[in-house]
Amino acid sequence: MGKRSHHAEPTELRPQKKSKADKHSKDKKSTDGKGDDDSNKSAYTQAAALSALPQSQIDQFLQDNIIKVTDTSADALSLRPILSFDYLPIGDDNLYSPLKSFPAPTSIQAVTWPLLFSGRDVVGIAETGSGKTLAFGLPCLKKIIESKKTRKPYHPSAVIISPTRELAMQIYDQFMKFADVSNVGVTCIFGGVGKDEQRTALRTAGIVVATPGRLKDLQNDGSVNLSKVKYLVLDEADRMLDKGFEQDIKDIIEPMPVSRRQTVMFTATWPKSVRDLAAGFMSSPVTVTIGGDPSADPRANTRIKQVVEVLDGRDKENRLIQLLSRSQRGSSNPEKVLVFCLYKKEAMRVERLIKTKGFRVAGIHGDLNQSDRFRNLESFKTGAATVLVATDVAARGLDIPAVKLVINVTFPLTVEDYVHRIGRTGRAGADGHAITFFTEQDKALSGGLVNVLKAANQDVPEDLMKFGTTVKKKQHDAYGAFFKDVDTDKKATKITFDD
Known part of the structure; x- marks a missing residue:
């Protein structure tokens, strides 16, 4: 081979x-x-x-x-x-x-x-x-x-x-x-x-x-x-x-x-x-x-219980440790948890934090070389590490057996990426659980997230609704918004200047 x-x-x-x-x-x-x-x-x-x-x-x-x-x-x-x-x-x-x-x-x-x-x-x-x-x-x-x-x-x-x-x-x-x-x-x-x-x-x-x-x-x-x-x-x-x-x-x-x-x-x-x-x-x-008529709208697996926690960005790391303690402590066979961050520097910082708290953790992100990524991923698959910290490089396609919980420390750039992140749990007919931290910085994506939650019959927190339910235009990570809606029939405003 x-x-x-x-x-x-x-x-x-x-x-x-x-x-x-x-x-x-x-x-x-x-x-x-x-x-x-x-x-x-x-x-x-x-x-x-x-x-x-x-x-x-x-x-x-x-x-x-x-x-x-x-x-x-x-x-x-x-x-x-x-x-x-x-x-x-x-x-x-x-x-x-x-x-x-x-x-x-x-x-x-x-x-x-x-x-x-x-x-x-x-x-x-x-x-x-x-x-x-x-x-x-x-x-x-x-x-x-x-x-x-x-x-x-x-x-x-x-x-x-x-x-x-x-x-x-x-x-x-x-x-x-x-x-x-x-x-x-x-x-x-x-x-x-x-x-x-x-x-x-x-x-x-x-x-x-x-x-x-x-x-x-x-x-x-x-x-x-x-x-x-x-x-x-x-x-x-x-x-x-x-x-x-x-x-x-x-x-x-x-x-x-x-x-x-x-x-x-x-x-x-x-x-x-x-x-x-x-x-x-x-x-x-x-x-x-x-699972329904094909469309460009992302659809989440209905077997995944989605929980969105609206909080201050400064509280995310403390809340993460609380959730990991609840998931990992007091069990001879702790469940596998996949923790998502948006950027590799953030992922490295979060991985170090989790390690200092005594959890068995590994990471995969863009700064790691090929052999390190394979080794860390295999460590998580075999259970040698029970927490894996990843950027969106792991959101698509990876079939990691028995991931019980996905935690989104930072919301991704698109709602589509959110759907693929949480899709790492609840695979092959099993039930899954995803917890997502959402801050005011993410409010532009609140409308799309609300739609995903509603489509999967999940609870929508009131704190999320306050950011609005309007779905923004799809963003490209290199080129920004694909287009901007403008009223082409509206006449231009004439600007005059005082002499």
Whole structure:
């Protein structure tokens, strides 16, 4: 396996060199054609036991989970969700064996699996912690295992693109649980370390999990050839757009064959930018929405109890220690607590404070090198540290088991980031708890926060309402407000000056 690495910034486009893969064969978008299927459609036969279920049971499942399937054809609507692992299509028993640790498919898995097994392009819109990795991962592995074509060196069959190194690691770890029993080579590619080991891993990898910048880098210097990719996943698509990766993604996808490629996109929100991205890369996709109609508005997991405490900024650290004492003291097995700060200097200060109070604490933020971040994260996952202090680098995608409590010491820059922060708890069907400190400095975001609380049927404190319920225009961390509302019909005021 390739050595895990790091990516922080999009790389510059460099002149295309001759691919190492081209040294083995002159591949020009699969012109040899041998063994290639000109369609991304796959054979999928619905289990007889699933077909025999009463329609009322299927309808109840869709209603209970607020599931909407949108398709231009009737094909998707005729495919029943896979409500039990027993209904999975016939395949390699070794591939399905790791599923024994789960009670049943999640909503997003149940609905998207038959579509993906059938070879359809799919857009999945669901809350964080809903099991999206396995939703796109299992069909990917099955497709590669059953492929009869011999794969050429440096020509992966599947590519999964994610916005951050942490999420890429998480996806890689999930795939490895299945790859070990299915003999499929998987490697994880992201920036921050040397490329030599990654180039070696790319020679034999059938599945590449990568961040956009490093993958584009290796593509540009000829270390990987993507012209044989048959399964493409864009995970956390909205986040990749926020981070400015749209052009990188376009450059990466350009050599991939359109007619034989199955494309999957998963996202937590569905703004116009993500819709445009889907329209450019996908062929008649089926849209699956879990938890309500897709929109740009952030939605919080309803299983998370959200508590907002309005206080003076000078009281935050004392209140934090009170909450940690209540959570950590007097128990031989204290619960895991994730503490969010806005800036890395603040995170370092809060981590030192918590350590002086005797708690087992670790931290992840931008000032730490790659190995320190991995070590601290692993310490929290294993329980060696029961408190993890993080900046928003940990808010998206990280699946840390059994986080019981999230504490937001400083409110994030956007309400969307708030939703993703608290989504680190209440994962995989469990209940969660989030406590957020809110000060007068955060009042511009009070309206959006109130909407999130109301949508999730949470209590809205009166002290929060006093800041107002108006939703401000979305802010970009580099460019500020996207636009300003003005009355274009209003006449300008004439200004006169005394002589």
